[in-house]
Amino acid sequence: GQQVMQIPQYQHVQEGEDFTTYCNSSTTLSNIQWYKQRPGGHPVFLIQLVKSGEVKKQKRLTFQFGEAKKNSSLHITATQTTDVGTYFCAGTQGGSEKLVFGKGTKLTVNP
């Protein structure tokens, strides 16, 4: 079945440093979504990527979808303490409504 792998599992950074999390799928994805979950909270939708090679930016966050639509990345520039949380990627495979989530990357930011 479809699997979505995410690395690293944990990332500790100093405030101001950059952060990147990577997502890889065993199969070609129809689209990929990114979510953020604060400690004790629930996942919150960040963005959806659909097109091969697509790049989207939200302020300090840059999202990429690979050319083969099998991988994606989220990059945060100059992290802030408000960026703390777990970032999940989730993808769907053609014809399925089911989102398959990666295990997430837990980001901690030291002030």
Added chain:
Amino acid sequence: NAGVMQNPRHLVRRRGQEARLRCSPMKGHSHVYWYRQLPEEGLKFMVYLQKENIIDESGMPKERFSAEFPKEGPSILRIQQVVRGDSAAYFCASSPLGLAGGPFEQYFGPGTRLTVT
């Protein structure tokens, strides 16, 4: 516009009891998804429902678990004869459209933390 509502937020059950988790989707959303999350783990898909229909239940355990989304009222995830391994956070999400009608970002509720003693 209220977000996705889940209740109860915390539920404690003894082994062998039944757990009923409720989810009211966002207004105008007709698609509901249930996920289970263990500590330090990702979200595991359980079931996808539309009103009065189960669309995909490939993530549901074959026994003791069931879900429904009636014409009126919230979606219910029911766990019969709970065991300690059922302890987890259960999240419900809703979306306005399925994939065919895309885009379909999912809006998550606050979750129900189930503890089985």
